[in-house]
Amino acid sequence: MNRLHQIDPARPSDQTEPLFEVVRSRMGRVPNLTRVFANSPAAFEAYLNFSGALQRGVLPAKLRESIALAVGEINGCGYCLSAHTLSAGKAGLSREGILAARRSTPPTINSTRHSSWPAPSPCNAARSPTPSCKMPAAPG
Numbered sequence: 001m002n003r004l005h006q007i008d009p010a011r012p013s014d015q016t017e018p019l020f021e022v023v024r025s026r027m028g029r030v031p032n033l034t035r036v037f038a039n040s041p042a043a044f045e046a047y048l049n050f051s052g053a054l055q056r057g058v059l060p061a062k063l064r065e066s067i068a069l070a071v072g073e074i075n076g077c078g079y080c081l082s083a084h085t086l087s088a089g090k091a092g093l094s095r096e097g098i099l100a101a102r103r104s105t106p107p108t109i110n111s112t113r114h115s116s117w118p119a120p121s122p123c124n125a126a127r128s129p130t131p132s133c134k135m136p137a138a139p140g
Contacts, residue, residue, distance in 0.1 A: 062097070072102075085098055
């Protein structure tokens, strides 16, 4: 059962209809996250503008999705992992690359660490798909 009301994209308001069309054109479908954003057309539009700006950035799609997978794993967000696994595959990341990103380890090319990959996180030293580290408490 959903805790947050989702707007049905088959019955959009005049304000959300063009926003749902943007989502469909980018993703081929309307994910639940955007259905929730549609409760506030202003927030929905802001989200689309923000995500569109990030897509035009200098990081290649494979690296952006690898980062999103690592963050989703660290945060324990199943929804994020599901969405970004799909996006990573569409961006051309292999199954091995997706699993490596979730473990925060670099994919290897001829047994050599890829130079653009960040150093492994000490939190994820066990290299298991689910990190065992705890976030430090916020100061003050």
